[in-house]
Amino acid sequence: MASAVQDPAFDFHHGGVSVPSLDGAIAWYGEVLGFTVERRFHINAAGADVAMIRKGAIRFELFEVAGAAPLPEARRHPPADLKTHGNKHLAFRVDDLDAFLATVRSRGAEVAMVVREAFGSSCFLRDCAGNLIEFVEDMPA
Template structure:
């Protein structure tokens, strides 16, 4: 996968949050005249996110992240130590939606969920290592 894209209400605030909270770096910022929109690519290692602030965009419906509604529900970031990452993010003001839990039938993979500054659901994922 090259990147995932998010529509956000405030590009500058979201860039600031992802860089300060999740250690992403700004790769490029640009305008998309056809929308019109302001956009940016952020990068953390091999993971990229493209952010769009589109003029006239409306908030997602309440059920946008309900698994009973088709479409993208969340993005997941791989981590080596889910508890240490959770603890670090808490020092940066992140409130978790769920505590680390084991993925059923995985043999030990773990996950936890939180929301970004726009309410977008993000998963931390730690693969089990025997």
């Protein structure tokens, strides 16, 4: 009798974001969202200066690579971005979307879109490089 194959075990570790300025991104993620630098390093194979930033259990790996192309304009707008295959964004839960929006706007965040639907509400922020990050307020089931 064949033994059952178990699914591999894993947990979320981090999301990766390419940015034009590592120092600028560290400042933006720190000032707007409260991340701190966990460590900095260089990846020779990619020619990338890297910072792992952290807020609680959430990590982002920020990459600065000389000569990298900027984010295409369509990738900066949530509905247009869905029309291109690939990774879209990471999303994080917030308790109160309006309070969250007031805080991040006061810290200079660029709000790309606010969604209010019967299934829930969310907003998309653009980081300092235009990358989209979603914040979701769950609706009661």
